Amino acid sequence: MTDIRYLAPQTLDEAVGAFAAAQGAARILAGGTDLLVQMRNGVARPGTIIDIKKIAELTSIEETADGGFRIGAAVSGAVLAEHPRFGTVWPGVLEAINLIGSTQVQGRASPGGNLCHGSPAADSVPAMVAAGAVLTIQGPNGRRTLPVEQFPVGPGRNSLAPGEILVSFSLPARPKGSGDAYLRMIPRTEMDIAVVGVGVSLTLENGVCTAARVGLGAVAPTVKLVADAATALVGTKLDDAALEAAAAACRAACKPIDDKRGTIEYRIKVSGVLLKRTVAIAAERAGRA
Amino acid sequence: MAKVHVTTTINGEPVEFLCDPGQNMLDVLRNTLGLTGSKEGCGTGDCGACSITLDGRLTCSCLVLAAEVEGKEVGTIEGMAQGDHLHPLQQKFLEMAALQCGICTPGVLVAAKALLEKNPDPSETEVRFWLAGNLCRCTGYDKIVRAVMETAAEMRGAA
Ligand code: FES
Ligand code: FES
Numbered sequence: 326m327t328d329i330r331y332l333a334p335q336t337l338d339e340a341v342g343a344f345a346a347a348q349g350a351a352r353i354l355a356g357g358t359d360l361l362v363q364m365r366n367g368v369a370r371p372g373t374i375i376d377i378k379k380i381a382e383l384t385s386i387e388e389t390a391d392g393g394f395r396i397g398a399a400v401s402g403a404v405l406a407e408h409p410r411f412g413t414v415w416p417g418v419l420e421a422i423n424l425i426g427s428t429q430v431q432g433r434a435s436p437g438g439n440l441c442h443g444s445p446a447a448d449s450v451p452a453m454v455a456a457g458a459v460l461t462i463q464g465p466n467g468r469r470t471l472p473v474e475q476f477p478v479g480p481g482r483n484s485l486a487p488g489e490i491l492v493s494f495s496l497p498a499r500p501k502g503s504g505d506a507y508l509r510m511i512p513r514t515e516m517d518i519a520v521v522g523v524g525v526s527l528t529l530e531n532g533v534c535t536a537a538r539v540g541l542g543a544v545a546p547t548v549k550l551v552a553d554a555a556t557a558l559v560g561t562k563l564d565d566a567a568l569e570a571a572a573a574a575c576r577a578a579c580k581p582i583d584d585k586r587g588t589i590e591y592r593i594k595v596s597g598v599l600l601k602r603t604v605a606i607a608a609e610r611a612g613r614a
Numbered sequence: 615m616a617k618v619h620v621t622t623t624i625n626g627e628p629v630e631f632l633c634d635p636g637q638n639m640l641d642v643l644r645n646t647l648g649l650t651g652s653k654e655g656c657g658t659g660d661c662g663a664c665s666i667t668l669d670g671r672l673t674c675s676c677l678v679l680a681a682e683v684e685g686k687e688v689g690t691i692e693g694m695a696q697g698d699h700l701h702p703l704q705q706k707f708l709e710m711a712a713l714q715c716g717i718c719t720p721g722v723l724v725a726a727k728a729l730l731e732k733n734p735d736p737s738e739t740e741v742r743f744w745l746a747g748n749l750c751r752c753t754g755y756d757k758i759v760r761a762v763m764e765t766a767a768e769m770r771g772a773a
Contacts, residue, residue, distance in 0.1 A: 331618055331635035331681040354679070361677045362658045364636060374635065376682060403671060427747020428725065429662055432673040516746055 333376040337383070337463055337492065340375055345465045345488030347373045353490060355383075355399035356433035358426065359442045382492060383437075386411060392498035395461075398437025398491045406431070415496060416610060417505030417524060421452035424509065427516060437491045440473070443481040446519040446543035450477070452507040454540030454550050455524035456496050464489030474540070477547035500536075503528040504610030508603045509543070510595050512586055519543040520587035523575070523599040525607040527558065534558045534608075539571070539600065544579040544592050551578045554600060563608055571604065572597030618681045624649070625693025633680040640664040640675040643690060651691035651720045655749065662748035665721035666690050672728040674747075691720035694727065703727055703765045712761035714752035722748045726762045734770055738763060 334340045344351050350372035354360055363369035377383045383399040386408050394411060402422045405411055412419040425434050425448055439449045440460075450473070458473040465488045473494070476483050485491065505526035511517035522542035528535050539554040553574035561567035581592040617632040624647070633642050640657070643649040643666075655661030657676045664675040667689035675690075694701045703726050706712070713719045722745060729736060729744045736744070741762050742755070750758065 328616065329634070329636040330616070331679065333682075333684075354682075357677050357679065357682075358659055361638060361679070365638075365657055374679070376679075378682075401671075426659070427662065428728075428744050429665055429672050429674045429747045430659055430677075432668070432671045433677060515743070 329371060330373045331376065332373060333379045335379050337380050337490070340377055340380060341463055341465060341488060341490055343373065343375055344490060347375075349487065351375055353377055353441070355435045355438045356401055356430075358430050358434040359438060377490065389495075389498075394494075394496045396436065396494045396496070398440075398493055399435045400437075401433055401435055402431040403428075405436075414499055415456060415505060417507045417526065417607065418449070418452045418456050418458075418496070421507035421522075421524060422449045424448045424507075436494060440476060441483060441485075441491055443477055443479075443483055444518075445477075445480055445545060445547055446522065447548065448507070448509060448519060448522055448542070450548040451522045451524035451540030451542040452505065453494060453524070454548055455505055455507075455526040455538045457526065457538055458494045458496050460494060461492040462489050463492050468492075470495075474548070474550040479546050499614070500528050501614065502530055502611050503536075503614055504607045504612070506603045506606035506610065508599050508606070510587075510599060518586065521592055521595045521599055522548075523596065523603045525600070525603040527604070527607050527611055529608060529611045532562050534561055534563055534567075539575065541575055541578055541596060544581040544596050546580070549578055551575055553577070558604065563604060568601045568604060572600045575600045620681060620684050622683045622686055622688055624688045625690060631680070635679070635681055637680050638676050639666070639678040639680045639683055639688070642680040643675060649690055649692050653717050653720060655717065655721075660747075660749070661718070661721070662725060662745075663718055663721040665724040665748065667724065667728055670728075670731075672725055689724070691724055694723060701727065702769055703730070703762065706761045706765040706768070707758075710757055710761040710764065712753065712757040718748060718750040718752075722750065722758055726765075729762070730766055730769065734766060736763075736766060 352371035354376040383397040385397050387395040436449045439447045454474045460471045507524045509519035509522040524540035527537040537555040537558040539551040542548040554571040557570035575596040579593045583589045653663035655663035659674045659677045666675045
């Protein structure tokens with residue numbers, strides 16, 4: 326084992342400086358539920374570990390003046406679940422994040438880690454895509470923002486430039502009559518990896534869908550925004566024809582793998598089924614909001 | 615290798631130790647501090663046998679770097695009984711034979727205590743979900759779940 330350094334900077338500038346200086350030999354530590362496993366099995370051998378949990382912006386949840394939310398990338402699922410308002414405004418995002426692992430894992434695992442780990446089956450990502458989350462990223466050249474769906478570029482790969490750190494997720498304010506939901510299909514009943522995951526966020530006005538976003542996971546090399554599915558829903562009363570058109574758009578967006586969890590045929594079929602079920606839950610919530 | 619000096623609190627007592635920067639907390643508990651109640655079933659966050667609390671929050675000690683506990687409050691199974699006086703969960707596990715080999719038991723107890731502190735009146739479903747990260751190869755879980763439910767009822771009655 327070579328020398329490892331552990332750093333726990335108090336500020337983002339220090340963290341970015343150390344991360345850039347390490348030139349690829351460093352790993353960011355948030356909840357550690359992926360990193361420590363990778364270190365143990367030898368997949369990750371970081372020279373420096375940069376713990377970002379002492380940086381306030383990375384570990385805080387803020388309700389912004391316009392009614393949106395800003396969630397630090399290292400906030401744990403358990404902390405987010407205890408927020409008095411977040412789960413009532415974004416129940417779909419919260420239920421997706423809370424599907425990640427056991428109670429013990431929830432105590433540490435973060436949406437930022439789930440996104441950066443880069444699994445196409447990451448549960449929180451389709452829900453974040455549906456929610457229209459915008460990322461704040463900071464690096465040696467300053468800050469930038471990026472729509473979450475543009476972040477993953479392949480399994481385990483993302484669009485962070487060298488030295489850049491994911492800082493937070495910004496979720497927009499919710500118009501009246503909005504609801505979101507996330508459903509996944511897994512071979513077991515709990516604690517498993519999605520074979521298909523669907524996130525839906527929509528707004529209803531007098532029963533007519535005025536806005537929608539659909540995120541689709543585990544059926545392509547990255548989680549995807551399915552714009553055609555949203556287009557099929559907007560302007561309709563979510564009648565059977567609209568749901569079938571949106572389901573067809575999801576099936577068309579699939580480029581899945583074939584593995585022991587699910588065949589290509591199964592994943593494609595289930596993506597359409599889950600789309601309909603997820604829309605139904607989101608619409609029911611929108612009707613109450 | 616440069617060691618990290620850590621000052622922390624374990625079960626209410628101030629503790630200092632030296633660790634390697636990449637060493638996990640379970641390893642330090644067991645091999646540096648001699649607190650061998652926390653068990654290693656997997657080392658990868660799957661089994662829950664290493665469960666501890668960190669500032670009151672339930673977590674797997676195998677997924678925490680020892681260097682991270684600087685300034686925090688760590689709770690382990692060793693802090694559960696007060697001297698010879700067992701915690702009601704421990705007492706009930708004995709009475710109802712909610713363990714066989716006992717390897718999973720420290721983790722189950724730490725997790726169950728964290729549940730009852732958060733929710734003194736959990737449903738059976740809530741107990742089963744909360745403990746889903748604590749694997750037991752012996753009991754079939756039923757006695758564990760019943761012992762937790764019964765303890766919760768007794769503790770509510772006593773309160
Ligand atoms: S040893 Fe930590 S979860 Fe199994
Ligand atoms: S009693 Fe043996 S593993 Fe649970």
